[in-house]
Amino acid sequence: MQLAAPPGTEGRMREFYADTLGLTEVSKPVELAARGGAWFRAPGIEIHIGVEVGFRPARKAHPGILVRDLEALAARLRAAGHRVVRDCLLPGYRRFYVEDPVGNRLEFLQPVEAV
Numbered sequence: 001m002q003l004a005a006p007p008g009t010e011g012r013m014r015e016f017y018a019d020t021l022g023l024t025e026v027s028k029p030v031e032l033a034a035r036g037g038a039w040f041r042a043p044g045i046e047i048h049i050g051v052e053v054g055f056r057p058a059r060k061a062h063p064g065i066l067v068r069d070l071e072a073l074a075a076r077l078r079a080a081g082h083r084v085v086r087d088c089l090l091p092g093y094r095r096f097y098v099e100d101p102v103g104n105r106l107e108f109l110q111p112v113e114a115v
Contacts, residue, residue, distance in 0.1 A: 001045075001046070001047055001048070001063045002047075002048045002049075002050055003047060003048070003049055003050070003058065003063075003100070003104050004049070004050050004051070004052040004055050004058070004104070005037070005049050005050070005051060005052065005055060005100075005102045005104075006051070006052065006053075006055040006102060007036060007051050007053060007055075009101065009102055010036060010037065010038050010049070010051075012101040012102070013038055013049050013100065013101060013102070014038055015101070016080075016082075016100050016101050017038070017040040017047060017049070017100070018040060019080075020076060020077060020080045020082070021040075021073075021076075022042065022076075023040035023041060023042045023045070023047065024040065024041050024042065025038055025039065025040055026039045026040065026041050026046075027039075035050070035051060036050075036051035037049045037050045037051045044066075045065060047063075055102065057099070057102055057103030057104045057105070058104045058105060059103065059104075059105050060105070061105075062097070062104070062105040062106055062107050063106060063107065064095075064107040064108075064109055065106065065107065065108050065109070066109055066110070066111075067108050067109070067110055068110065069110070070094050070095070070096070070108060070109070070110035073108055074096055074108075077098050082098050082099070083098065083099070084096045084097075084098055085097045085098070090109070092111060092112055093109045093110065093111055093112060094109070094110050094112060095107060095108060095109040095110070096108055
């Protein structure tokens with residue numbers, strides 16, 4: 001998935017996506033690296049951060065990311081100073097929203113185990 005960020009925010013995005021979320025930064029192809037931004041990957045997901053002049057954060061449109069341990073992720077995000085907003089409106093899932101350092105909305109979900 002592609003998310004945008006304003007010019008010069010790659011460092012903040014690396015701290016969030018790599019250090020806090022635990023994704024691995026991957027090298028961009030040489031011909032694309034000059035454009036700025038950063039790419040991150042984990043099993044089953046790849047996030048490309050593209051630099052956009054005149055950037056506006058995605059607040060309504062957002063990726064939904066399935067995780068195995070929602071509570072551990074929420075604790076990590078809170079410890080790093082991010083506001084976690086819980087939502088119980090999607091049957092069958094526990095979930096929350098968080099904003100990345102430039103205001104893009106992200107949704108994290110974990111299926112509720114059937115009893």
